[in-house]
Amino acid sequence: MSKIESLYRDFLQNQESQSLKRELIPAFHPSSREIIVADKTYLNFSSNDYLGLSKHPLSVKRANEYAEKYGAGAGASRLVTGNLDLFKTIEDKIAHFKKKEAALVMVSGFQTNASVLPAVFDKKILRQDALVFSDKLNHASMHVGCNAAGVSQIRYRHNDMAHLAELLEKHKNDNAPKFILTESVFSMDGDIAPLDKIYELAKAYDCFTIIDEAHATGVLGENGSGLAHGADLVIGTFSKAFGAFGAYVACSKILKNYLVNKCSGLIYATALPPATLGSINAALDLVPAMDKERAYLQNMAQTVRNEIQNLHFDCGESMTQIVPLIIRSAKNTILVSDMLKENKIWASAIRPPTVPANGARIRFAFSAAHTQNDVDHLIENLKKLKTLHHNQGAIS
């Protein structure tokens, strides 16, 4: 082993000793509600396939049709030869869906935050350093984007509007362009940012708002169109409720044109493959009419939240299809995840740095594909957990 590799090995050993080592586990999804691992079938309560669209016949059919017609790959960046005519159709639909002037399809949600944010915060264009006020629990990809932009974020306590107001007030005489950056639905907590208050503060302190709707798009708001219609720039993905892959920004025409000229993730990346565009296009046709599934989904999450609270466990401020069972210790979270697995429930342990130190949890994510029996089975096992907790103090 080289000296350099031994440093990586030391890191892995250290992660393991703290119950933080991650593994890639081969899996198969026979449906949107199940997962097969090592020949065992589990109920899948960890997927972001919130509407079960990854297996929808129309999404799969259109993916196949587009692959047949256009081939397996786009061949180049959208600015070179990869801008298939399909993009315009899809972008028009997204702009309409998100009630914005324009939309731009991107390669993935992570890559969008990592490359759109540096373009938007570009110091040369803004002619000075941007001041970026960001929620402490923003997704890793937003930090990557801020770091790439070279901005040092001014971070406010999670969803704490008094703290945001205090920080804005402190910087009110600074002439720098100001941005507020948040998720609308937080990925690991399932709670919702107080968007009206954010817009109010943005107006009072002349800030540009950027909101990541990864976990709201398709699931919340009118026709599933999300919650952040008042934002200046909306970022979202097709990898979650849309059951596909890829991402988008929705914004003004000027900003779209600016990104086409400035965003590295668009300029230097091969366009999404046709099959993926097929699934996205199908989902854009399906999602607006899925109110029944959305209501079912939120009801199911509420039932489980009620149960978690009755058992005196902690599910934080969850209000959506994402319901955490906050355990705190990484080791105990793995114990709980393993116990659930023994009972055919796949619910992954989420550990730091994905969540803050001492914030390890099981993150339950529900899907409209789950049945009442699936939820009953989960609740039964949460009750069993209570007994385990009493006997071993597994959940602190």
Ligand SMILES: Cc1ncc(COP(=O)(O)O)c(C=O)c1O
């Ligand atoms: C808030 C948020 N933004 C962006 C992403 C990245 O999206 P994608 O998985 O499409 O790359 C995620 C994924 O988990 C997310 O939770």
